[in-house]
Amino acid sequence: MNIESMQFASRFNGISGSAIREIFKLLAVPGMISFAGGNPSLSALPDEQCAELARELLLDKGKILLQYGATEGYAPLRESLVPYLKDRFSFDCKADEILPVTGSTQAMDLLCKALIDPGDKVVVENPTFLGNMQAIRLYQAELVPVDSDDDGIKVDELEEVFKKEHPKMLYIIPTFQNPTGRTLSLERRKKIAALASQYGVVVAEDDPYRDLRYTGRELPSIKSFDSEGWVAFMGSFSKVISPGLRVGFLAANPALLRKCVIGKQSSDVHTANLSQAIVDAYLRRNLLMPHVEEICKSYAQQMNTMLGLLAKCGGVARYTKPEGGLFIFAELNEGMNALNLLMKCVDKGVAYVPGTHFYPGGGHENTFRLNFSMCTVEQIEKGMELMNEVFSENL
Ligand SMILES: Cc1ncc(COP(=O)(O)O)c(C=O)c1O
Incomplete structure (x- = not known):
């Protein structure tokens, strides 16, 4: 043939x-x-700091790190993410509500795998990050764009779209957005958390740039205003440590996280142990900030x-x-x-x-x-x- x-x-x-x-x-x-x-x-x-950490970690726990690990993630990293999330993103969650992933790109893929059927609608900012737009398209969802201004996505338009289009998910980058660099205002963060639970829409909150702040004041995450678990939070160490390590994380309600764990089993079994252990050392030893x-x-x-x-x-x-x-x-x-x-x-x-x-x-x-x-x-x-x-x- x-x-x-x-x-x-x-x-x-x-x-x-x-x-x-x-x-x-x-x-x-x-x-x-x-x-x-x-x-x-x-x-x-x-590079030098990672080389030193990798050597030390391999000499200390090499047999664990070089063996297969749990899909749920390297347990010490899950634990050290709990205070990091509280401190940097202002929300409480337990270690077993966090899934380390292979770059936050994988978190988006897993959320789509868990939630999207062909023809479902996903609301995105107009404009938005190309990489995740492609992930959403590969799951055959229909993208519904909502415009943004200097304060981020326009929430009145968003509510109209939630009412009329019944989307499954909103994908949003609230801080120093890619491509615009804009940051979603505090009022809009609160409003989006409220709309998500009012209309039953999962919010995929993607916040990889937050720690790269040069001026102005930090804002709490959308997830910090979410009492019911409609917000799934995706973070990444790509922009603040290294994209080559491929370590990100997903924090979500237990039912949704479980589906993502099952989806990850057939994707890559688990995120590389050594990479997770290096990121864990950054957090545990206060090297990150x-x-x-x-x-x-x-x-x-x-x-x-x-x-x-x-x-x-x-x-x-x-x-x-x-x-x-x-x-x-x-x-x-x-x-x-x-x-x-x-x-x-x-x-x-x-x-x-x-x-x-x-x-x-x-x-x-x-x-x-x-x-x-x-x-x-x-x-x-x-x-x-x-x-x-x-x-x-x-x-
Ligand atoms: C908004 C946004 N989300 C996610 C990613 C991907 O991050 P990761 O390297 O953690 O997969 C990027 C990378 O450019 C990005 O701009």
Whole structure:
């Protein structure tokens, strides 16, 4: 049989893989200044500390860590997550209500596996994180976008959608959102928790950027206002320790968590023990927050440099002013097209991600996302100068 006759599952219909990954292929040119990624800076990755911890942990508990572990997770990590969640995210939960996962990407996949049937509706912010939008699509859900403003998703519109569309789930990134960098206000966090239980909608709260705050005041999680268990909270150590360790966690009500454990059994059996033990050591030995404080210093400087230059950049009509995270979202003058201009920018040696990819329904061609964590201040200055040239020539 000709290999082209292979029949793929219908869940892949219309799914072409991440557009961002395609853009990354364009960026392999030496000297390219990339504002396109979302990775931590190389200098923020604690390789030496991880090497020391890994050696110590393997010498101490190697036979446990190198053996299969429990799907439910490495018990010490589950325990050390309890005070971390209380301290950083303001909610109480027990160790057995937490599931360590292989990056919070897996938490989203497991929630979809546990909850979504083909044709179910999932509400997302408009725009939202491409990776999880793809996960939702692979479970054949219908995405229902709700617009956001500077205070995050518009809750009045959200309530209308809950009433009319009866969605199964709301996927939301409340802090330093990807791609906008915006943070959901306190009032809206409370309101969303209330709406979830009023309408019986599961909230998948995805908060990987929270610890990367450079200014302003911390807000409690949506989950901290959830008394009935409708909010499932997803966290990650990718942005604050290392994405390569692949450690995140899901905190959810016991019934939902149990389904996710069953889903995980056939996915990867468990998250790598050594990675879980390294993250556990970061939490237990209070290594995390000093590390975060250190990396926030340079990220703040990088973000402020970019914001300052955006204010002077030709063609840029408006842009978000995040208090933390890794992204700024900008809009070009009406009629300008960030998708077409990307190639001109790449030719000059600078890249970003066109915003259209983050909108479930496309459009918004004049928007684009900028990342500042991967570039030095000097590279940001140079890259913004090149972007300014391209945009100013194409007004
Ligand atoms: C909003 C959001 N959620 C989740 C993730 C994935 O995190 P992890 O590495 O923990 O899978 C990312 C990564 O870019 C993200 O931006």
